[in-house]
Amino acid sequence: MFANFSSIALTILGALTWGLLLGGISRSVTARIHGRMGPRVTQNFIDLWKLFRKTSSIHHGGMFWMAPMFRITGAICVLIMVPLVVGQNITYNMSFAGDVFLLIYIMFFGCLGMALGAGNSGHPYAVIAVSRGLAQMSSYELSFSIAVVAIAVGLHTFKIEGIVAAQQAGITSWNIFRFPFASAGALLAFLPMQMAYPFGIVLAPQEIPIGPPTEYSSRMLSFMFSGRALFGVAKLILFVSLLFGGASSWLGLFVKTFLLYMYPVVVSSVFPRFRTEQSIRFLWFIPTTLALVDLVRVML
Amino acid sequence: MYCNQPPEKPGNKKELLEKITNMARANSLWVTAYGTGCGSIELRPLGTSRFDMERFGIAMRPTPRQADVLIISGYLATKTLKRVIRVYEQIQDPKYIIALGSCTINGGMYFDSYNTLNVLDKYLPVDVYVMGCMPRPEAIIDGFSLLMQKIKDGRAHGWKHYKENLDYYRENQKKIITDWDLPDYNW
Amino acid sequence: MIDKVKNGFEIRFPLYKLVREQHNYLHVKVDMVSAMDAIVMAKTSLGHNVLQLISTVDRIEDGVFQITWILENYGACTVLLISADFPRENCLVPSLSQIWPAASAFEREIFEMYGISFPGNPREGEDFLLESWKDTPPMRRDFETEEYAMRVFGERQPREHIDPRQYVGDIVGEWNTPMGRKRKEEK
Numbered sequence: 001m002f003a004n005f006s007s008i009a010l011t012i013l014g015a016l017t018w019g020l021l022l023g024g025i026s027r028s029v030t031a032r033i034h035g036r037m038g039p040r041v042t043q044n045f046i047d048l049w050k051l052f053r054k055t056s057s058i059h060h061g062g063m064f065w066m067a068p069m070f071r072i073t074g075a076i077c078v079l080i081m082v083p084l085v086v087g088q089n090i091t092y093n094m095s096f097a098g099d100v101f102l103l104i105y106i107m108f109f110g111c112l113g114m115a116l117g118a119g120n121s122g123h124p125y126a127v128i129a130v131s132r133g134l135a136q137m138s139s140y141e142l143s144f145s146i147a148v149v150a151i152a153v154g155l156h157t158f159k160i161e162g163i164v165a166a167q168q169a170g171i172t173s174w175n176i177f178r179f180p181f182a183s184a185g186a187l188l189a190f191l192p193m194q195m196a197y198p199f200g201i202v203l204a205p206q207e208i209p210i211g212p213p214t215e216y217s218s219r220m221l222s223f224m225f226s227g228r229a230l231f232g233v234a235k236l237i238l239f240v241s242l243l244f245g246g247a248s249s250w251l252g253l254f255v256k257t258f259l260l261y262m263y264p265v266v267v268s269s270v271f272p273r274f275r276t277e278q279s280i281r282f283l284w285f286i287p288t289t290l291a292l293v294d295l296v297r298v299m300l
Numbered sequence: 301m302y303c304n305q306p307p308e309k310p311g312n313k314k315e316l317l318e319k320i321t322n323m324a325r326a327n328s329l330w331v332t333a334y335g336t337g338c339g340s341i342e343l344r345p346l347g348t349s350r351f352d353m354e355r356f357g358i359a360m361r362p363t364p365r366q367a368d369v370l371i372i373s374g375y376l377a378t379k380t381l382k383r384v385i386r387v388y389e390q391i392q393d394p395k396y397i398i399a400l401g402s403c404t405i406n407g408g409m410y411f412d413s414y415n416t417l418n419v420l421d422k423y424l425p426v427d428v429y430v431m432g433c434m435p436r437p438e439a440i441i442d443g444f445s446l447l448m449q450k451i452k453d454g455r456a457h458g459w460k461h462y463k464e465n466l467d468y469y470r471e472n473q474k475k476i477i478t479d480w481d482l483p484d485y486n487w
Numbered sequence: 488m489i490d491k492v493k494n495g496f497e498i499r500f501p502l503y504k505l506v507r508e509q510h511n512y513l514h515v516k517v518d519m520v521s522a523m524d525a526i527v528m529a530k531t532s533l534g535h536n537v538l539q540l541i542s543t544v545d546r547i548e549d550g551v552f553q554i555t556w557i558l559e560n561y562g563a564c565t566v567l568l569i570s571a572d573f574p575r576e577n578c579l580v581p582s583l584s585q586i587w588p589a590a591s592a593f594e595r596e597i598f599e600m601y602g603i604s605f606p607g608n609p610r611e612g613e614d615f616l617l618e619s620w621k622d623t624p625p626m627r628r629d630f631e632t633e634e635y636a637m638r639v640f641g642e643r644q645p646r647e648h649i650d651p652r653q654y655v656g657d658i659v660g661e662w663n664t665p666m667g668r669k670r671k672e673e674k
Contacts (some may be wrong), residue, residue, distance in 0.1 A: 027354075035349040043328070043357055050324040050368075055393040058365060209333075209362025217365035218392045379618050407640070412633040414625040415617070418640040476639055479619035 007091065008080050012230070015079055015237075019229030020044040022258065026265040033269045048225055054218035060121045067117020068220055071227035074110020078103055078234035082160055085253055086168065086246045092161070099158035100148050103238060104141070110231060111137060114212060114224075121215035129211030132276050133202040139280040140189040140199075143287035147186035150295040151175050151242060160241055167245035174245040179298075183243050185291030187263075192283065193235055196268035199279050236260050318454070325368065325394065326451040328357045329444065332367035334387055337374025339400040339434045351437045358444060364390040369447070372424070374434060375403035375416045378476050381423060385473060386482060388424060395459045396427045396451070398443055401434050408433055422472045425458035488563045489513050492533050499528055506570065514568040522571035523581050526556055530586065535560045535567045538583065541593040543601050547628045550575050552603060556583070573603070582607035600626035 024041040031038025040046075081098050084091035115134055118126040152158045155166045155175075167173050176183040192199035203211045213224055236257040240247060244260070247253035274282065335343065346353040347360065361367045364387045372384065388397070399420050402408035407418035420426055427450060430443035450456040462469060474480050492513055496503050500521055506514040517525045529535040535558035544553040551572040558567045573580055582605040583590035594605040595615040602624040605611055623630040 031352070031354060036352040037355040038352075039354050039357055040327075046324045046357060047328045049321065050328045051366075053321045053324070054368075057392065213366075214363050215365055221366055379616075382618075407636075412636045414622075414630070414632050414635055416640075418636070422641065478621060 011079060011084065011091070012076055015230055015233040016226055018254075018257070019231075019233040020048065020226075022232065022261045023229060025258075026261065029262070029265055030269045033266075044225070044229070048222050051218055051222035051225065056218040056220065058215065058217050058220075060215060063116050063120040064215070065117075065220070067114050067120075068216075068223035068227050070113020070117070071110045072223065072230060074106050074113070075227055075230035075234050077106045078110075078238060079230065081106075082234070082237050082241050083164055083246065084237065085250060086164055086248050096161070098160075100152060100160055100163070100242075101158065103160065104145060104148065107231075107235070108137070108141065110227075118212035118214075123214045125208040126212050126214045128208050129202050129214075133212065135276055136192055136199060136201060136279055136283070139283040140192040140287070143185045143283060143291050144189040144193075146288060146291035146295055147179075147182040147189070148242065150182040150291055150298050151179050153295070154179060154298040160238075164241050164246040168248075171245070174243065176243045179294045181290045181297075182294035185287035185289075185294075186239070186243060188287035188290070189283065190235070190239060190260075191264050191267060192279065194232065194264040194268075196264035198268075198271040198274045199283075200268065200273050201276050201279060232261070233257065322451055322454055326448040328359075329369050329396075329448070330359050330361045330367045331369045331371055332364050332387060332391065333360045333362050334364075334370065334384075335373050336376050336380050336384060337372075337401070337403065339373030340371075342400070342434050342437055342440060343371065343373060345437045346440060351441060353441065353444070356441075356444060356448070364388075365392065367391050368394070369396050369398060372397060372399045372404050372420060372426075374401045375408065375410050375413075376420060377415045378417060379415070381417060381473070382477055382482065384424070393459055394456070396447055396456050397424055397458060398428045398430065398440075398447060399426045400430045400432075400440065400443075402431060403433070405429055405431060417476060423469060423476075425462045425469075427456050427458045488565050492529070492535070492565065492567055495528065495533050496525070500525060506568075511563075511565045512568075513565070514570065516570045516572075519571045519573050522554075522556075522569065525569050526558070526583065527586070529558050529567055529569065533560070533567070534562060535565070537561060538587040538590055538593075539566075541583075541590065541597060543597050543603065543626075545575075545601065545626065545628045546572075547575070552578055552601065554580055554597075554603075578603045580605050582611075584608045584610075600624055602627065 021041065021044075023044045024039070027043060028038040028041055081103060111133070115130040118130050151163065155163055157163060157166070163175070167175060171177070195202055208214075213221060216224055237253075239260055240253070240256045244256055247256055331343075335341075345351055346358075353359075358369075364370075368391070370384070370388050370391060376384065388395070399405070403410055403416065404420040404426070407413075407416065410416040411418060417423065428443050428447045430439050432439050435443070447456065489508065489511060493505075493508070496515055500517055502518065503525075504516040506516055508514070515525075537559045539557040539559050540555075542555045542557065544555075546553055549572070552575055553570055553572050555568050555570045558569065559565070560567070578601075580594075580603055582594055584594065584605075585607065591608055591610050592615070594608045595610060595613060597603050598605060598608075598611055599615050599617050599620065617625070622635060625632070625635075
């Protein structure tokens with residue numbers, strides 16, 4: 001029991017550190033692509049600590065305070081329900097507890113809490129961003145869910161443990177090779193999940209300056225940042241488990257999540273931005289069709 | 301919700317924590333994207349690859365809720381001062397002000413204007429003045445590094461001074477803003 | 488093109504004064520009673536249907552405000568300036584806001600800056616640039632700007648004037664003479 005608890009705590013701490021570090025690396029990479037020096041790799045830790053120590057005197061009602069907690073809760077639930085390293089039972093945390101559909105629901109739940117909190121803040125920009133974000137979420141959830149269903153039906157299991165275990169017979173047994181179309185759909189849906197361009201309409205820094213967290217300040221903002229970092233890592237680990245055969249060692253885990261994280265960073269630094277209806281049209285047609293192709297193939 | 305008393309001074313136990321926090325504050329200055337005068341045109345190049353303020357951890361934030369630094373960029377009209385006070389008081393503590401250009405120091409070339417205030421220090425607590433008309437981005441970066449040094453040494457107390465001497469500042473502000481309609485406490 | 492406009496003025500307003508004329512530019516001066524008629528004629532029959540600007544000059548020596556309406560004809564690329572003098576005391580100028588709604592903004596600005604009233608402007612007296620101004624309108628020439636700035640924004644050290652000749656001598660004058668050039672080469 002104690003081992004289980006400490007493993008969960010360590011997982012959360014490690015995921016937070018890794019997520020913040022990845023964020024710093026991504027800022028640096030983006031800066032280099034722009035031809036700038038860019039901030040330190042540790043900049044996100046500094047920002048987080050500074051925000052945590054600032055005073056806070058802004059109040060917008062109960063849901064406003066709950067929203068970052070919703071997000072962090074959702075991220076932690078996803079994090080502890082996915083096995084980290086295959087074969088090391090201690091890192092399986094709570095992965096016996098649910099299946100992939102629960103994970104998708106919890107991911108949606110975190111974003112929904114965030115949307116409610118931002119809506120409660122009453123700032124018009126936050127509300128616009130939330131409406132755009134929910135519209136976009138409803139479109140990428142579709143292709144992602146169909147891709148997950150295709151994989152689950154193909155492997156005859158909805159348990160995330162089972163999906164990981166089915167991919168342990170060498171690289172060719174990874175789902176990205178066994179279900180190439182579904183994987184392509186899921187990877188295209190990964191871009192809007194990470195709010196990467198061309199699907200960055202939610203945070204749109206040009207018109208609705210930073211979107212949902214407009215009214216959040218100091219300590220609440222630091223919670224929101226750590227929630228985003230945790231959620232990012234949780235999504236990375238979920239994707240590695242679903243498509244890239246899980247991780248057979250700690251090194252493999254870090255390498256795989258790092259490479260997967262760099263994919264939206266590199267894509268987003270060279271693309272302009274879709275409008276909401278363009279991004280919805282794209283996500284409903286191309287990734288959904290790709291995922292459906294594999295679903296039909298598996299069903300037949 | 302309102303802060304009715306001056307902030308407490310950090311005791312000896314908090315000294316080390318405060319020092320670490322000051323290091324973090326100095327290396328992560330977020331600027332309110334609010335331009336008051338001609339100088340805000342000199343702030344834009346700071347974000348470009350030539351000057352690149354992000355390497356010092358300086359970033360632009362679109363809302364005063366999340367910012368640390370308010371830059372008064374150039375001449376300040378009485379009408380703008382009203383908005384600036386509102387923005388400044390909505391920034392969460394600790395907060396700093398950098399004032400650019402000779403207009404904020406003594407009025408500069410608008411010293412006899414009917415609408416431009418002369419000495420900014422009477423109305424808001426300025427931490428760092430950057431002189432010039434207008435200062436180039438290099439000079440602004442120099443001002444930022446000065447502010448960073450001040451924060452690291454724990455000498456950037458403009459916001460505390462503002463709270464302790466609120467009556468003085470309010471009196472001066474109300475002298476030139478004749479239709480005062482702000483609340484007496486904005487934070 | 489401008490001849491047609493000029494002919495129109497000669498027929499309808501024989502007493503007009505020609506200020507300046509170019510191939511696509513005409514500046515005429517009419518008396519204050521016929522200013523409105525001249526503008527309406529320029530709009531309806533001469534094709535100058537765009538109001539670009541209303542400008543005001545405070546000619547305190549003659550005791551008048553000279554108001555100039557700048558009208559443009561985009562089709563023919565001609566500009567027509569119609570000026571009229573209005574007495575300075577209790578100055579009343581007919582409003583154009585019924586003809587061009589955009590004139591309302593110009594008239595509000597002139598009301599704030601010069602205190603000239605435009606009867607017929609529905610939004611006259613609303614705040615435009617100055618908020619709650621209580622002194623003499625600042626653009627009138629009997630408004631003492633420097634005295635006002637000293638009174639409201641406080642004392643400011645006057646700028647020290649240094650004559651460069653006192654320190655460096657008449658360098659430019661010297662260098663331009665053959666003697667000066669020779670002396671420079673010797674150095």
